[in-house]
Amino acid sequence: MSIPCPHALNNLRLSLLLVAAVLSGCAREPDNAADVVYSGGDILSMAGDQPQYVEALAVKNGKISFIGTQAEADKLIGKATLEVNLQGATVIPAIVSSGMVPAMNFEADSQAPNCWTGISPATSRAVIQALDITLKNRKAFGADSIFCNGFDPAAFGNSPALTEADLSEAFPRNPVVLIQAGGTGILSNNSAKERFSLDTYKVLKGAMLQESGGLRVGQSADFMLLDKNPLKVNSELLSVIQITQAFVGGKLIADAPKNLSMLTSLDVNAALVHEKSILAEIEGQRAIEAAKKTAAAAAAAKKTSIVTKKVNAETKTKPATASAAEKQQPQRSNEKKPLASKPAAVETPALEEAPKPKEVRFNMTQDGKKMTPEDFDAWMKAQGIRIVPAKPVEAAPADVKRDGG
Secondary structure, eight states, X not given: OOOOOHHHHHHHHHHHHHHHHHHHHTSOOOTTOOSEEEEEEEEEOOOSSSOOEEEEEEEETTEEEEEEOHHHHHTTOOTTOEEEEOTTOEXXXXXXXXXXXXXXXXXXXXXXXXXXXXXXXXXXXXXXXXXXXXXXXXXXXXXXXXXXXXXXXXXXXXXXXXXXXXXXXXXXXXXXXXXXXXXOOEEEOHHHHHHTBOOHHHHHHHHBOTTTOSSOTTSBOOEEEESSOGGGSOGXXXXXXXXXXXXXXXXXXXXXXXXXXXXXXXXXXXHHHHHHHHHHHHHHHHHHHHHHHHHHHHHHHHHHHHHHHHHHHHHHHSOOOOOHHHHHHHHHHHHHSOOOOOOXXXXXXXXXXXXXXXXXXXXXXXXXXXXXXXXXXHHHHHTTOOOOOOOOOOOOOOOOOOTTO
């Protein structure tokens, strides 16, 4: 057996390389080679009622050409195919709305209150002050949340806009929900999102273009790349998830939103139902208080009427009683009257005593002032009237028997 020389071996090695190159060049190009294949992250198709993930997504001519496993996607890679490693990023269908139920018309709902009267507050501080007053009034009825309609960010002008962080700081334990005028937007704090939390998947599904039905083959390649998976973070932190890239028809767009702050993880329907129950409770308590006041007033009026009737009845049945002064008057009159003296029996003739002059009471007034006897005497003298005292009446001498008579 002859041993090939080194030169012959080099020639053989070169021949094998040429054959391999020829065979490689003759490999068939995929008929449906994709323009771009995405893999290496969380691709959320959102095609069903429950979250569904796929390993790879292929785009061709502005439409989704494949969605499925990595092995199947590799078969679509051609010479011109761009392979994109997501490096843990998340792919979701494009978001076209806030996820709020469009059929809900808050402006037309008569029970959705406005937490301020007149012109909408023009600064963040004014809004918070108005909300604080509303909350204090509601706490008197046991309510601890606020649901306000008619919030108008346009009234702020050049003033800094009110943010969710502002509401969360001002009301850390009280849910606050503000519905923009016309129901075009929602602003809420963390407490509201915790109490009226909404399934994030439903939020995402409600916000995507409904006609697309999610990431499906044949649909326009409208999707977003996110730095985090919304289903793997707290719902109240959706606003911090960044949109790194957005595509429409497979083409990158420059004016896409920067984050998911347009999404509301708040169950607005639940918040509105809760608000209506609060209003009903407040009205019920007010009605009870009004009824109590009315009943108390009626009871007081009835009691007064009964007392009045009783007094009137007693006045009619009882005879009038004399006063203490009237009772004492007859006694005083009796005291003034002298007792009648019995006539003395005359046994022997004797001189009768001269009768005493009748006592005369002096009672005269001058210029409304009572005059004393001295005042009267002085007045008489001033008038030139002489007063002659009366002589006492002498008793007639009794007949005396003469001697021998």
